[in-house]
Amino acid sequence: MKNIDSYTHTRGESVYLDDIPTLTGTLYGMVFGSPLAHGKIIHLDISEAMVSEGIVRILTYKDIPGKNQIGGIVPDEPLMAEDEVHYNGMPVAFVVATSVEAAAAAVKKIKIEIDPLPVITNPRVAKANGSLIVPPRTFKIGDINKAFAECKYVIEGTAETNGQEHLYIETQGAYALPAENGAIKVYSSTQGPTAVQRHMADVLGIPMHRIEVDVTRLGGGFGGKEDQATPWAIFCGLASFLLKKPVKYSLHRMEDMRMTGKRNPYTSDYKIGLDQHLNIIAYEVEFYQNAGASADLSPAVLERTLFHTTNSYFIPNVTATAYSCRTNLPPNTAFRGFGGPQGMFVIESAIAKAAEHLGISASVIQQKNLVKTGDEFPYGQIIESEAKVCWDKLHDLNDIKKLEIEIADFNKKNILYKKGISFMPICFGISFTKTPMNQARALVHIYTDGSINISTGAVEMGQGVNTKMIQVAASIFSISPDWIKLNSTNTYRIANTSPSAASATADLNGRAVQVACEALLERLKTIAAESLQCSVTDVEIKEEIIFINGQSADMSWKDLVMAGYLKRISLSEHGHYATPGLHFDMSKEKGHPFAYHVFGTALTSVTVDCLRGTYEVDAVQLVHDFGTSMNPMIDKGQIEGGLVQGIGWMTMEEIVFDEQGRLRSNALSTYKVPDIYSVPKNIDIHFLDTQNDNLAIFKSKAVGEPPLMYGIGTFFAIRNAIKAFNPDSNIEYAAPMTPEKVLLGLYNTKND
């Protein structure tokens, strides 16, 4: 089934935040952000701005009726700065004017005097200063000290990954309308409507039931609108609440890039130990996460790094410690993979370095150590593994030996160009690691004409979740999807939602839709049985016709619904689902946090231009564990998009902050994401269809985040090509692999 939005998308008729028709009298807001990354506010002068044309009001923290606090995990983030600023761009005031132009002109007239304090951008410096967001966490299995003593090979090193700008093409924004009795309706481009509702309630000092958050769809999210959509919605809500006027704020791209957090950069130290058979028997790692100025989601990101410390490998002795370091950058946040990719890059670097030390291909070590069903991960969960099946299927599809010979041959014959390949196995746990978040609800109404309206907590942001919700209902009722409409996500219809995140949205909300539809179906079958005088178990609906014991009864879907109404049964149902079997004990750092894992392996081949230091990804072939995909077209799109986003993170996407904490890559002209020419020439996706029962919706495994990590393979393939040109290259394990790093890597020497 095609994405249900494809008709309106291709006609420009889909409605995003900035497309909502504005009401007469709408005012426009804009944030005044701190010009410095750290300091004490001496004086804020809004006098000149206040007399600026079209200005209505300038809000500061003093105008907040409730709490000046929007921190989700840790209450450490004010909506607006009070006496200190902690990052460049931190909101200090909110200007409200009659037009966007007037607001922008007034923002320029605000003056602030700040007594500067030292700026820290490096997480290791923050750690040394004892500046941590939360206490460090350690995941442990076995005894590394004993194991390292038994290792034949022990390799140590450092690995680094930079941040990543989400670059959803639709920037952040919100539009708030005052409602009667002191209530607020806010349209928000958010992945987490409940987070907006909860924090707005705190800031306004009113109960959650007065705040209606409505989300039609997002022009991309990727984690960047999970927690970070909240402030803009609250700014509009606050202004609207105080002024009793509609207030809108749709951020300019440069405001968005400057003021919002990105994927957490990491720098990590590792030590890996192998026995003589190349089994990895010990792994010790310390992760330094650059959290930015406040917690945001960083502690949860940190946790997922620990969960994915060993990627797709079984290592019996592991000690992994992670530090969430407070720096003077915008609060970093969720981004597809949520700390998992950062952890996986380190183990892959460790394996690559070990392989280099041993003079073998990294794939030998990778293959040897793939996790098997029944193995235990450091956090205690016993694994049902598809790692080896994926790896083997990829090898069945290719003659790897031959490929390696061809590449060696090409590299021998060519000096201007060198080729490199790499394998990237992945293993990604599905569920929110915070167990209570693994719940969802769906509201299903059947109208007397047989048409159906469904509301869930899922936010559509391009991942096709609404299409999947319709598929669930259509399949359970056995009716055409044309009967079913998906509503916007709204906190008045569905309460206490978890954000659309963690790849779990279709699973959780799909299961809730399933629960609701099955209850309705049962009720309708009872009606059919009564009216056709048979037993409920004899009734079946097939393609909108009611069948009794396989025989078509003279009753359509529409007839049945009307019969139900006349019999006064409820044609509405509110389904609730909570993933069974999940638990995790933080005091022991052990448990069963994931409903299941997703596996896969990618083979990446690249060509490096050794004259210019540029490169092309020739092909990525991968075998991915879809379970039983309920929508191969949508799921394939997620794989391709995730892969390319991962390649971007590993190659051209370079976030540059200067030492003063100013973002230098603050626009699309200085921050480059993949374009149509820079993606792999071939992406070849093979479905690993497994019939094993799992907790996914219709056994169709979650597909949002895992493919991003295939992109990590590109880093290592380029590195291998560089090494083919310059075996002595001292190129570091530091992503992204920009053309600058490649060229310097091609021509540096060990003495550099």
Place this chain on the structure above:
Amino acid sequence: MTQFILNNTEIKTSLPKGLTMLDFVRYHQHLMGTKIGCREGDCGACTMLVGTLEGEVVKYHSVTSCLMPLGNAHGKHIVTIEGINLEKLNIVQQAFSDNAATQCGFCTPGFIMSLTGFCLDDKIPTNENAIDAVNGNICRCTGYKSIEKAAVSVSYQLQERAHANPIEFAVKNNIVPEYFLNIPSMLKNIQPVVYSGSEIKKVGGGTDLYVQQHDTITHEKIDFLLNQSQLKGIQQNGNICTMGGATTVSEISDSPVFNEYFKDLNKYIKLVSSTPIRNMATVAGNFTNASPIGDLTILFLALDAQLQLNDGNSTRNIPLRSFYKGYKQLNKNEKEIIEKISFELPSASDLFNFEKVCKRTHLDIASVNSALSIKMNGAVIEKAGISAGGVGPIPMYLSKSSEFLFEKTVSEKLIFELIEVVQSEISPISDARGTVKYKRLLLSQLIKAHFIQSFSHIDVNKLLKN
């Protein structure tokens, strides 16, 4: 008063001519299908089509409307996504829908417009041309493979067009509505505007000014140069090529003269911004913006182009090589515009090459770019011009390096000696596009690349293993 046709409607507006077309259609016409992604021409979400009457036919090209001033719309047919929608999806829309080439959908209208523009163009419908049509559109969701498939499907469906008129074909095949056939006669009724030439602010294509000054330029008094007929056209006189200052990059790329004399022209042009930007960006604009990494500036510096400046009363000629006095400082007064650019076309035995490296190969600003032009006399270099961008405060003509090559024979040794001279002439700084160390190394590599591209006898092994 600005007058044009927006989709099927005649527009007469007295709104400020400096307003962007993007803001005009979204916030004044309430046509919300055109999206805002970056406001600097780097994402293509705001792509629309501009139709220009050429004789009896209207030629369409795509533009990023965030960089297009209302003033440049005068006398044009402006097409937004609302203006192509029929009851059923057209072949482009259908191909996107069939191939799952739309996920969040926010970039989609831009892609649809770029490819619909391709359907209205008389370019041969090859797969490569179809993909080039969307090279200014960024998608963050799909990874582009599904979009490639959609583009290829569109080009396949255009095969049957053969030599038919693209607009008539598009109307007949429900790619665009029937009203497109009435546009030529509607456009004929609009009188051209002659600008006074007295305003201080002058805008060509706007592709750089609207990035730098988007929030202040709207209400300025502007002379719009892009469509001034005396600033258009590419002519050849003997071995001299002369073009108007408002010649766009696309016009160069389509020019028979340029294509005849520069065999790798398309390779160079493909490295310069993107299709919709090239459709607006002018040569004179690139020169006067004085960016130290202006691609066309670097290209024409090596060719020793001559500029004819006009202040409204008189003209004077200066070489491009003496146009730059310092960072963003020009040898030009406020009233002067670049009216004409001329240069000597390379002869068959002359050599020319342009190189550019950036973080992303396409639609990016160079870390370093460079061009080399060489006139040979047998085995000896008679005359050479080397230019380089991103290695100093201005787009640099490397005069010592160029002179160094005089009467030299090309060898690996010579190239290494040349590189030393080049290094002595440049003064790069570290910025978001690279460190000093990188830019120096990169320029050396690009110098090598020039010779590898131009001289087959060069031993690449000797050049690469230094």
